[in-house]
Amino acid sequence: MSILEVKNLSVNYAGSNGKNTLALSNVDLIMQPGDFVVALGASGCGKTTLLSCIAGFMQPSEGSISIDGKLVHGPGAERGVVFQKHALMPWLSVVENVEFSLRMRGMGKAERRAIAMDKLKLVELEKYADSPIYQISGGMQQRAGVARALASDPAVMLMDEPLGALDALTRAHIQDLIVDLWWQTQKMFFFITHSVEEALFLATELIVMTPSPGRIAHRFKLDFSKQFVECRDSRAVKSSAAFIEMRETVLSLIHDAPGTHHG
Amino acid sequence: MAKDTVKTVKGYSIPGEGSSVLISVVTVIALFTLWWTATHMGWIRDLFLPTPEKIASAFMAAMRGDIQGGKALPEHLLWSLIRVFSAFFLAVLTAVPVGIAMGVSRTMRGVFDPPIEFYRPLPPLAYLPLIVIWFGIDESAKIILIFLACFAPLAMAARAGVRSVTIEQINAAYSMGASKWQVVWHVITPAALPEILTGMRIAIGFGWTTLVAAEMVAATEGLGQMVLNASNFLRTDIVIMGIIVIGLVAYLFDLLMRKLEQILVPWKGRA
Numbered sequence: 001m002s003i004l005e006v007k008n009l010s011v012n013y014a015g016s017n018g019k020n021t022l023a024l025s026n027v028d029l030i031m032q033p034g035d036f037v038v039a040l041g042a043s044g045c046g047k048t049t050l051l052s053c054i055a056g057f058m059q060p061s062e063g064s065i066s067i068d069g070k071l072v073h074g075p076g077a078e079r080g081v082v083f084q085k086h087a088l089m090p091w092l093s094v095v096e097n098v099e100f101s102l103r104m105r106g107m108g109k110a111e112r113r114a115i116a117m118d119k120l121k122l123v124e125l126e127k128y129a130d131s132p133i134y135q136i137s138g139g140m141q142q143r144a145g146v147a148r149a150l151a152s153d154p155a156v157m158l159m160d161e162p163l164g165a166l167d168a169l170t171r172a173h174i175q176d177l178i179v180d181l182w183w184q185t186q187k188m189f190f191f192i193t194h195s196v197e198e199a200l201f202l203a204t205e206l207i208v209m210t211p212s213p214g215r216i217a218h219r220f221k222l223d224f225s226k227q228f229v230e231c232r233d234s235r236a237v238k239s240s241a242a243f244i245e246m247r248e249t250v251l252s253l254i255h256d257a258p259g260t261h262h263g
Numbered sequence: 264m265a266k267d268t269v270k271t272v273k274g275y276s277i278p279g280e281g282s283s284v285l286i287s288v289v290t291v292i293a294l295f296t297l298w299w300t301a302t303h304m305g306w307i308r309d310l311f312l313p314t315p316e317k318i319a320s321a322f323m324a325a326m327r328g329d330i331q332g333g334k335a336l337p338e339h340l341l342w343s344l345i346r347v348f349s350a351f352f353l354a355v356l357t358a359v360p361v362g363i364a365m366g367v368s369r370t371m372r373g374v375f376d377p378p379i380e381f382y383r384p385l386p387p388l389a390y391l392p393l394i395v396i397w398f399g400i401d402e403s404a405k406i407i408l409i410f411l412a413c414f415a416p417l418a419m420a421a422r423a424g425v426r427s428v429t430i431e432q433i434n435a436a437y438s439m440g441a442s443k444w445q446v447v448w449h450v451i452t453p454a455a456l457p458e459i460l461t462g463m464r465i466a467i468g469f470g471w472t473t474l475v476a477a478e479m480v481a482a483t484e485g486l487g488q489m490v491l492n493a494s495n496f497l498r499t500d501i502v503i504m505g506i507i508v509i510g511l512v513a514y515l516f517d518l519l520m521r522k523l524e525q526i527l528v529p530w531k532g533r534a
Contacts, residue, residue, distance in 0.1 A: 055434070055438055056437075056438070057434050057437075057438075074437070075434065075437035075438040076438065076440065077438070077439055077440035079438060080438065080439075081434065081435060081438045083431045083434075083435065084431075085429075085431060087429060087431035087432050087434070087435045088432075088435075089432060089450065089453065089454075090530035090533070091453040091454075091456070091528070091530060100436070100439050100441075100449075101439030101440050101441075103449075104436075104439060104440050104441045104442075104445050104449070105440060132529065132530065133530070134530050134533040148435075148439070149438075151439075152439055152440060158438075
């Protein structure tokens with residue numbers, strides 16, 4: 001049973017003109033297996049900074065991040081990351097990209113190929129295993145990115161607006177897929193989005209962040225993803241009265257937040 | 264059918280789009296005709312520009328070895344190719360690691376930047392005398408001269424290529440457990456490969472142009488030597504034939520490098 005703890009996290013960016021930016025201020029977060037935390041907020045609210053700290057790409061000014069009591073220093077294979085732009089290696093095929101972490105670990109070819117194919121099946125991409133990255137669609141690239149992050153069997157999946165650049169239909173389809181992955185693996189998911197609907201659909205815990213300084217302003221426990229797991233009808237979930245009411249609540253929180261710059 | 268009577272229109276296009284091969288073929292034929300006419304009509308003296316037929320017969324004579332020095336054209340060509348390619352491969356083996364090191368390390372960039380940036384714009388003929396003083400007049404001097412001509416563009420290309428990698432690709436590799444060396448070898452180097460290949464294309468061109476200068480130094484064989492030797496005897500036909508051979512070989516190099524690019528970096532410009 002692993003646990004991820006973010007304690008009193010602050011990040012102060014040094015500005016070039018001597019003016020510093022407090023991107024994150026005193027953020028606390030606890031995650032356990034099966035938690036799907038979605039960070040929602042306008043640009044500049046610090047959600048990507050928070051993810052970068054958890055991923056280990058960035059050192060916080062204050063506070064700590066630990067997994068099972070072990071402090072996080074730098075990136076590691078127990079935290080898989082899916083990026084906004086796919087960040088796959090175009091010189092490798094789809095399956096070679098998924099194998100990357102296993103190859104870095106020195107795993108034999110047959111063994112890592114079997115694991116990679118298994119992950120590709122989870123994201124419905126096994127038919128495209130040998131395709132070059134630049135010949136598959138944006139949605140497939142993001143699914144390959146998810147499979148790649150899953151390959152090292154991380155405790156936490158960190159996803160930085162992975163569906164932001166996709167069309168609405170593809171996006172809805174991959175949302176369903178991500179919920180299924182989460183439910184099957186019961187891993188911890190930390191997911192960033194600025195789509196309220198996406199946030200509500202995926203999250204078991206929604207954190208609404210506000211800018212200047214970036215902080216968590218509101219938290220909600222949600223179960224729309226569990227409803228989807230049971231009924232398998234995402235449109236029904238997203239058009240239910242409870243969902244729409246929640247959407248309006250969250251929208252008004254974001255719009256009325258102090259320090260939010262519109263446009 | 265009514266469908267066929269509808270006028271076809273072109274889609275969007277940028278200026279200069281479309282194939283220019285036909286125009287190039289016409290240009291070459293026109294130049295050749297002008298050459299033929301000018302020489303046969305006696306507009307230009309034979310010493311300055313011989314007729315195309317004389318160039319052709321000079322080529323046949325050179326193939327037989329029936330020229331000054333007694334060596335056949337293939338032998339001259341082979342020597343030139345050996346010099347250029349040994350220098351080029353030596354440059355690839357050294358310049359690419361140096362360029363990548365300059366791209367990923369502040370220290371290495373600080374160390375290598377001044378010498379490379381200083382000698383890079385120098386014409387090889389300017390430092391040729393120094394190389395002769397240091398290394399003598401045998402093969403090593405020639406290869407070193409061509410090596411230096413190839414080294415700078417290759418190192419610059421590899422260094423610039425390092426920038427093709429995105430920070431997300433590097434972060435992704437780290438979060439998949441890669442070490443710093445693994446990131447350099449498995450992420451940064453392949454990402455730099457398209458630029459490295461472009462650098463190789465430029466470098467082989469530089470090497471080939473430096474060849475004639477290198478073969479000015481006490482060579483008894485090589486295309487550059489053949490041309491220089493022929494000019495001493497005012498054999499304009501062999502000079503022009505030699506120039507055409509040098510040009511065609513350079514063109515073949517370029518075709519080869521472009522083919523290599525298609526095979527090795529099919530993702531170039533698409534990811």
